[in-house]
Amino acid sequence: MADPETPPAGDSAEPKADAAGPQDEPAAVAPMAEAAAPAVEAALAPAHPSSPPTVFRAGGGRKFVLTVVLLVLMPFLVSLPIMIFWRAGAGHLGDAASLAVGGFVFISAALFLLSHIVYSYRGRIEVGDDAVRLSVPKWRGPTPGLRYVKREIKYADIDRIETRGEIYKEIAVPTLLRSAMLTTKTGERVHLGYVHEASEDPAFPIREIADEISRRSGVPIGVKASVKVGSQYKALVKGTPPWDMGGDAGSPEHEMARAEYETLVHKNHVYMFYLAFILFGLAAIAFIVDIGRSGLLNSAG
Numbered sequence: 001m002a003d004p005e006t007p008p009a010g011d012s013a014e015p016k017a018d019a020a021g022p023q024d025e026p027a028a029v030a031p032m033a034e035a036a037a038p039a040v041e042a043a044l045a046p047a048h049p050s051s052p053p054t055v056f057r058a059g060g061g062r063k064f065v066l067t068v069v070l071l072v073l074m075p076f077l078v079s080l081p082i083m084i085f086w087r088a089g090a091g092h093l094g095d096a097a098s099l100a101v102g103g104f105v106f107i108s109a110a111l112f113l114l115s116h117i118v119y120s121y122r123g124r125i126e127v128g129d130d131a132v133r134l135s136v137p138k139w140r141g142p143t144p145g146l147r148y149v150k151r152e153i154k155y156a157d158i159d160r161i162e163t164r165g166e167i168y169k170e171i172a173v174p175t176l177l178r179s180a181m182l183t184t185k186t187g188e189r190v191h192l193g194y195v196h197e198a199s200e201d202p203a204f205p206i207r208e209i210a211d212e213i214s215r216r217s218g219v220p221i222g223v224k225a226s227v228k229v230g231s232q233y234k235a236l237v238k239g240t241p242p243w244d245m246g247g248d249a250g251s252p253e254h255e256m257a258r259a260e261y262e263t264l265v266h267k268n269h270v271y272m273f274y275l276a277f278i279l280f281g282l283a284a285i286a287f288i289v290d291i292g293r294s295g296l297l298n299s300a301g
Contacts, residue, residue: 053128054212058120058203066117073110080106112143119144123204125192127212130155134190141235142168142177142194151190155217159185161210165226166240167264174268180210181243189243
């Protein structure tokens, strides 16, 4: 006879199943939480590791040397008008006129030096992780102007990064420069600067700056056709040919084929080598002549 207090076998299995059900749910949820953890960490992490900005600016040595040179020239610049009026008042009109012409050339050179001093203090290009921050002059040809542009341009706003060659000629000697330009999607152009084809400015290496901006922004560099400008003084007064002139929109009067430009670059290097050689030879001849006139060679014999 069966014990009435003992439940049947079928009835005792159901409570055990009910008791086991709630204990299995945390075990099922744990693997899902572990699988979701990497996704949460990835969402909270930055999209890409930020790299430190690259800053291009003049060093203290350049600023010091240029400033000292200008300070040395200042006494002569201040006294120049006094000397001119004194000679004119004394009746030496020819001397006053020649001194005025020389003073004009000297003052022009001092202003040119001043523009580069200001550029060494105010010029700065910072290529950051998401934008480029600029303090660059409004260029008048290769001469930095005294007015400056301070901008922060996001990489998403850059439409084009372009360079072009510009040929200047002074006393039949060509000077070959390369300039770089940023163009925003709104059509605004910001001139980065100039660099000589034969040498690089260590403070503002324009090629390197353009490459760095291109690398960080993902905008490729476009190379436009080279243009003939003429004298640097002409560019200082009238400006350079329009930027669109280097390319399909250019005119045959100013444009120069790439092969012709490369040939001119090679010739310019040869001219500079022979010019330096001639100047060195003239200096050596003058040194020998001075020694001969002083009698040092005769006394040694």
